[in-house]
Amino acid sequence: MREITYIDYINKNAVERLAYFMETLSITNRTPDYYVNWEKVTRETRKYELELNTLNYLIGKDDVYRETLELFKKQPDLIRALPSLIASRDKMLDVLNIDKEDNMDFYKLDFVNIDTDNLESYVDFAEESGLLNFLEHDANKSLVDYVYGIEAGLDSNARKNRSGTTMEKILNRNIVKVSKKLEIEHQSQATADFIKNNWGIDIQVDKSARRFDEAVYCRKTNRLWLIETNYYGGGGSKLKATAGEFIMLNNLISEPGKNINFVWVTDGQGWNTAKAPLLEAFGHVKYVFNLKMLKDGYLEELFK
Template structure:
């Protein structure tokens, strides 16, 4: 079996030395300031309902919250569009199981323009049964705008897993951009076959129409495709990714395209077997430390 291309470039005696180099330099974390909260998204979700939240502030401290909520909803029906945020959901309507023996559900919709008197009563009842009523009555919150902002922060924290992937892409792009600039070659983030054809007039056959490559590099008509990801923890996802990329490497190589997988994270330390399987069948497996050492420049230079 021919020697791994990167082994040859680094003048290493065997592939085990290269794999050890990769294995021993995984990063534990790549957390940056923008990992924690996407404040633009948080306030972007508050702005459209800020007036409605301020109207609902009227209910704070009211003894008979249900009656007051009914009157408020009847006069200002638009306030109901803020209800999903108050209970930390994204849906514009929800079904509540009100009869557990017969599995009967009650639907509450929060995107209606006009409301019947009965719907106003039901939505006022929703305020009470959801627990929001007690919080308002007992003055547990002083401002529903502040409360809703806190809810949005909590909901946004669920997006950290996806932000981890975005952080890896932004880190890798710094190296890709610098390398391509130094070599005088072009690169394209989030590349598709259509964009490659339009920008570089190079035909690429994709395995599925939605295929998007993290980075495509054009070196005088020769294409290099880069996929990158970071795994802070282990799990089945790592194995499936490695398996997928074995096939992806083969698929692009058939078209004369070099495939570079840049991956990192402590999660690989407990899932080395599938990573080794990829390594044994592909030419380019890099991590962040190797990018720092200029190996992307070595490959593309």
């Protein structure tokens, strides 16, 4: 693959720019810290560390139902730790109950405001969920360590959003470095109000809550660049919708006469499933870059 400079890339037509963009897509943007947010895991576990250490008393008990009920009578606040033990973030649970005759009814359990007049319902839930059996037969010495493992597993659900956060961090690092070198200003999560109040430029936005991942401003030339970033490791309808959204956003805010330009930094093998909407976007958005282009200094050339 032949390397293309920023100037050569920008001067190509939409089809040619898209071809080079697709050729240089990254395989992944998953840095080592993508997999587990240990700070969050530790924070969520420590919320109930005292309760969990107390609940260790139940491990290995023969009559675990009776022991649990007696313990909850003495310390009902221990019940607040139960959702963590069954890998639930919810603290208010709606439960379907089915009896031996297949009769169904629903009930609600509040794990924040404990119903001390109905402690047996919590113990019944713990038994029917399999938690008491686990405590009696399978749990080891530390429920705190067990919940650490649960929280690490639950944290994997956040990985999809973490790809976008990683792109924001990569973009920010690049912009911080270039801004210092070129002596220009920048702001992460910039709003239209911030831009107006600090740089005196009015911009149109598609929604009042719009925050641009990065905004870069050169006071000497009064030029403004508004930047959005994302990453798609897999396909789906979201890619087409995003391409359409950024076409509209580009057409709304880009004003060459006022030196306002929209920049889109995106990457990921998912774009191989959405070349048609991406080509349409390339026909409208002049500045579409991927991670390799950031690595090759395209942002610095753009801001010069």
